Amino acid sequence: DQQVKQNSPSLSVQEGRISILNCDYTNSMFDYFLWYKKYPAEGPTFLISISSIKDKNEDGRFTVFLNKSAKHLSLHIVPSQPGDSAVYFCAASVTARQLTFGSGTQLTVLP
Amino acid sequence: DVKVTQSSRYLVKRTGEKVFLECVQDMDHENMFWYRQDPGLGLRLIYFSYDVKMKEKGDIPEGYSVSREKKERFSLILESASTNQTSMYLCASTTKWERLRSNQPQHFGDGTRLSIL
Numbered sequence A: 001d002q003q004v005k006q007n008s009p010s011l012s013v014q015e016g017r018i019s020i021l022n023c024d025y026t027n028s029m030f031d032y033f034l035w036y037k038k039y040p041a042e043g044p045t046f047l048i049s050i051s052s053i054k055d056k057n058e059d060g061r062f063t064v065f066l067n068k069s070a071k072h073l074s075l076h077i078v079p080s081q082p083g084d085s086a087v088y089f090c091a092a093s094v095t096a097r098q099l100t101f102g103s104g105t106q107l108t109v110l111p
Numbered sequence B: 001d002v003k004v005t006q007s008s009r010y011l012v013k014r015t016g017e018k019v020f021l022e023c024v025q026d027m028d029h030e031n032m033f034w035y036r037q038d039p040g041l042g043l044r045l046i047y048f049s050y051d052v053k054m055k056e057k058g059d060i061p062e063g064y065s066v067s068r069e070k071k072e073r074f075s076l077i078l079e080s081a082s083t084n085q086t087s088m089y090l091c092a093s094t095t096k097w098e099r100l101r102s103n104q105p106q107h108f109g110d111g112t113r114l115s116i117l
Helices: B097-102
Strands: A010-014 A019-025 A032-038 A045-051 A056-059 A062-067 A072-077 A086-093 A099-101 A105-110 B004-006 B010-013 B019-025 B031-038 B042-049 B064-070 B073-078 B087-094 B112-116
Touching: A010 A019, A019 A032, A019 A086, A019 A105, A032 A062, A045 A056, A045 A062, A045 A072, A072 A086, A086 B042, A099 B042, B004 B087, B010 B019, B019 B031, B019 B087, B019 B112, B031 B064, B031 B073, B042 B064, B042 B073, B073 B087
Parallel strands: A010 A105, B010 B112
Antiparallel strands: A019 A072, A032 A045, A032 A086, A056 A062, A062 A072, A086 A099, A086 A105, B004 B019, B019 B073, B031 B042, B031 B087, B064 B073, B087 B112
16 A cells, blocks of 8 residues: 555646646554655656645745645645756655655646 | 766666666765656655665665665665566665754765666
8 A cells, every 4th residue: 555645647847837746644643754856867866855844845846745634744845947847756665764755746847 | 066877877677687776876875776767656665774884775675685885875676677677777875864953955966877687
């Protein structure tokens, strides 16, 4: 049973608009959440993270929101750029140990 | 900057062969991980190691083993390769657990695309 779910395999957004990527989890023990971005033929690179004691973390164009009661987190990218086109993975961990990853969402930003 | 290097980008092997995938990191990280990435399944943890000669099973260890003889090197071994082990394999490393709180996430190599014929 997947503990971290990304229900949208793909998302297309116009350049300059907001991209919202969603992630749901089932394990209430998760206390640390991350987003990774992956280009083809490269390894995932860390994007942004959030601890369970917070509900929002912002870094430039990227903001992650955490709703613990709904067991839901989302990544907002504003404004979206063509270079943001990649696969985005959300991940979660218990006490900062091994990560459990979602299945990924392919974001395509159209010029 | 952290560097995680996987020895091969592409590898083709035959069913039944013993396959070695090598990973080296240059940041003196205690923890190292092996994942496989498959379409629709994301990244799944095969094995991880938190110290030299130490290893723990991840979510899908069957058909795999690992070796960590030196701190900087973590090897994934397919004892007898099968076609269902055709996949992208990713190695990652990170610092000790307690330092993860200061936002030091796992660093990944570029992956090895392994095909078993």
